[in-house]
Amino acid sequence: SAETIFDVTTLNPTIAGAGDVKTSAEGQLG
Numbered sequence: 001s002a003e004t005i006f007d008v009t010t011l012n013p014t015i016a017g018a019g020d021v022k023t024s025a026e027g028q029l030g
Helices: 002-011 018-029
Strands: none
Touching: none
């Protein structure tokens, strides 16, 4: 789920592509 991905990337910002995922998630959240 998008929420799970967002939580994981927020806690582990070093994961490859985490920045892109967070940007997409934040864009969807508003």
